[in-house]
Amino acid sequence: xxxxxxxxxxxxxxxxxxxxxxxxxxxELESIGRIKLTLAEMDEKTETVVLTIEGLDMDYERIAGVxxxxxxxxxxxxxxxxxxxxAAGEAEE
Amino acid sequence: xxxxSRIRVLFRITHARRIIRRYFVTNGFDGVLTMLxxxxxxxxxxxxxxxxxxxxxxxAAVALxxxxxxxxxxxxxxxxxxxxRALEQALLADLSESDYGRAARFVxxxxxxxxxxxxxxxxxxxxxxxxxxxxxxxxPLPPLETSIALALLMIFLLGIFLGQISGTxxxxxxxxxTMLxxxxxxxxxxxxxxx
Numbered sequence: 001x002x003x004x005x006x007x008x009x010x011x012x013x014x015x016x017x018x019x020x021x022x023x024x025x026x027x028e029l030e031s032i033g034r035i036k037l038t039l040a041e042m043d044e045k046t047e048t049v050v051l052t053i054e055g056l057d058m059d060y061e062r063i064a065g066v067x068x069x070x071x072x073x074x075x076x077x078x079x080x081x082x083x084x085x086x087a088a089g090e091a092e093e
Numbered sequence: 094x095x096x097x098s099r100i101r102v103l104f105r106i107t108h109a110r111r112i113i114r115r116y117f118v119t120n121g122f123d124g125v126l127t128m129l130x131x132x133x134x135x136x137x138x139x140x141x142x143x144x145x146x147x148x149x150x151x152x153a154a155v156a157l158x159x160x161x162x163x164x165x166x167x168x169x170x171x172x173x174x175x176x177x178r179a180l181e182q183a184l185l186a187d188l189s190e191s192d193y194g195r196a197a198r199f200v201x202x203x204x205x206x207x208x209x210x211x212x213x214x215x216x217x218x219x220x221x222x223x224x225x226x227x228x229x230x231x232x233p234l235p236p237l238e239t240s241i242a243l244a245l246l247m248i249f250l251l252g253i254f255l256g257q258i259s260g261t262x263x264x265x266x267x268x269x270x271t272m273l274x275x276x277x278x279x280x281x282x283x284x285x286x287x288x
Binding site: 012071 | 102105106179180183184185186188190191192193
């Protein structure tokens with residue numbers, strides 16, 4: 001049963017790769033449908049970004065793995081929304 | 094394709110292209126000027142045995158290559174480690190398995206190869222007329238003087254390369270670099286005459 005997920009992550013990352021490159025690398029994960037990156041804070045060597053990721057059957061571990069491969073680290077999972085497709089369909093009926 | 098884009102990312106996050114370019118020009122100049130110095134030395138002493146000149150130049154080329162390789166690797170690896178540590182402290186994370194960690198291991202190797210091979214290959218190119226002369230191939234000028242002219246041409250081309258990087262007049266940078274080469278040759282001639 002496909003599960004639609006939306007997660008909001010608070011991520012600390014270096015300035016490079018920049019926001020475009022960062023999002024592009026995450027988008028290479030096949031389960032991801034939509035990503036939004038918002039810059040929250042900027043320091044000398046680092047920046048805090050808020051990542052909103054949506055997709056079907058997303059694997060959080062793989063997302064966190066790609067983030068850490070780019071030098072970033074997930075500080076907190078701020079929001080999680082899960083919609084089971086069949087449940088959503090039944091509710092509509 | 095994916096490997097190339099990964100390498101591009103590693104180069105971008107460490108600004109490696111800029112560093113490699115700088116090392117190429119700096120050590121390339123070192124190599125060409127050293128060859129020019131050696132060749133001028135042989136010219137002053139009117140050495141006729143090309144094999145002696147070839148062996149001396151080859152020895153210098155290998156030494157320049159090895160020196161470039163080792164010095165760049167040691168200094169660049171230390172620099173990358175320092176930068177990685179500073180970033181790890183800022184992020185409070187271990188970055189050894191991240192792109193930054195990989196770049197800290199990979200970029201010093203590439204920089205060292207460029208720094209070593211730039212003077213070595215340029216020296217080999219400058220020595221080509223000596224080899225060809227040794228094998229009986231004739232030039233309008235004697236082989237030693239042809240190599241000297243080739244060294245000056247290399248200096249001119251490195252100047253042009255610098256001009257293109259800086260976005261200034263490439264021909265003027267080429268001429269300035271060549272004048273530097275001619276000044277070096279003139280100084281060697283003067284010291285030769287004095288001794």
